[in-house]
Amino acid sequence: MEISVLPISSIHKDQLIRAGYTSLESLVVVSPYRLAQELNILQEEALHIVKEALKYSGAGGVQTGRSFFKGCQSAWEMLKEEKILNYISTGCEDFDDILGGGISCKEVTEVGGVPGIGKTQLGIQLAINVQVPLAYGGLGGKAVYIDTEGSFMPERAYQVAEACIMDTLDKFAFHKDFEICKEVMQPKFFLSNIIYFRICSYTEQISVINNLHKFLEERKDVKVVIIDSITFHFRRDFKDMLRRTRVLADMSQKLMKLAKGYNLAVVLLNQVTTKFTEGSYQLTLALGDTWAHCSTSRVILYWNGNDRYAHIEKSPSLPSASAPFAINGKGIRNVASTCKRARVTNKIGGSFNQSRVRMIQITPPPYERMARSIEAQHGPALYSDCRRI
Incomplete structure (x- = not known):
């Protein structure tokens, strides 16, 4: 309360x-x-x-x-809930595979990476993909986009919506409701279903999140809440780190409750910063070690040469794995990959998530990859937003 x-x-x-x-x-x-x-x-x-x-x-x-x-449940009930979880596609099959099907509802997923890697592009893609009708493999829901940096681009969202509609209609051209769906699936309708909040201070951000449950009570068809980025105002406006930690912990608990209570996905986009460890500066996600425990899953986006990769750094149910993805005029898409496919199995009882095959890329750790890419272009511990669509 x-x-x-x-x-x-x-x-x-x-x-x-x-x-x-x-x-x-x-x-x-x-x-x-x-x-x-x-x-x-x-x-x-x-x-x-x-x-x-x-x-x-x-x-x-x-x-x-x-x-x-009140609110307690048995482990059996939790297991049954996990089996019927809904997922939002990222637009890239390999990316979806390592996530077990896509971004999961009822969870808070943190996505971090260097500037220009595609965090905002992923946020826009999820806001569009969540609206694909149920009959066509989507959730038929709406999206809430909380923008703290001013990086949301409606023109780009329109492009992604057009591409999503074309791909969906091509894939389901022989569906019985094809003509009806063709009339409904228009870019302007997709953009109308993205509820946008522009946040200019940390107090505004706290206020919006505190009152988001009232908003969701009136719009129960919202299936994803995207915050781009969760860190911006908290890195700049706070000097008292103890107070910042308390505010962030309280905020993360509210977001967890929203995700579970309204059966939606919460996606937190995060920035990177440098941390002095063992005599050298290393790249790490912003807000410190305490914040790392505030999300259900954590995904790192990084460069491997000129290719983009997604790596699962933390998940309660998925193994660590990496997958390549591309960003083009259509949005997040697959790349022509030559890496080996491996089956990730659970030694106790079969494969993870019904024998789903995932991409396993043998590469250096994501933070090391991010550091190499940045040092090659700008020198150690420096980076700039040099890669944009």
Whole structure:
């Protein structure tokens, strides 16, 4: 529950948000003394805020009975849910294969990489592909695109929509509802189903995410939420790292709840930064080690020579694997690959995800690849957005 429900002054609400207290759950565990120090207010005022938070969150009393166990489920129920998960295609079959079918719903997927590698292109592609009708292999849903950098390009989205429609109609030319679907699948309709938010500060970003559940209650056909990028304002506007960590943790928990509660995919696009380790600078995804645990899966996009690759760095159900992908006028697509195909199996019980074959590319680790590509062009620990479509 958000702090907006508390009967306190708007000044105190603004102070709480800036200090990283965006929910009642984060307030009920803090002491009035500490809160007074962080907000620079009187202890009496801090005590009043904490008491109101306890009252409105229901944490002031003891929870008993069924309400305490609300939301729990058995492992068998979880397994059944995983078997019927929906996926959003990336537009590249090899990329989809290493993901087990595409970007999974009910999960938060983080995608990171150097500038120009195709993160925004992937975000636009997912916002289009999610709208393909169910009968044609899509989810027939809408997309929410939260843009913190101003990198979303409607002209590019129109191109990708045109290509997606052409490919879909060519593939299902003999479908019984082909003529009806041909009339419905128009680029202008695809772009009309992308709900766009332009975010200019971290407070706006927090506010949008805090209220996103209200928006989704009215639009239950939304199947993907894309944030491009999750890091932009938090790298620039924050000096207090402890407060930033708390805000990010709270935000990630809300996004996890949205993904599971509304059966949609949350895709977080992330930037790279340099980290001094063992006497040298190395490339790593932004926001530090703590943030690495805030997503369900993590995918790294990197250069291998002049070719783009996607690598699964973290996943609870998928093995580490890499696959090549290309970006052209149509969007994200396959490349003519010569790498060997390998079957990834689970030693305990058969193959992963019903014997799905995945691309396994034997290459150096993604971060090493990113560093080599950048050093070759700009020298060590430097990079620029030099590759664009």
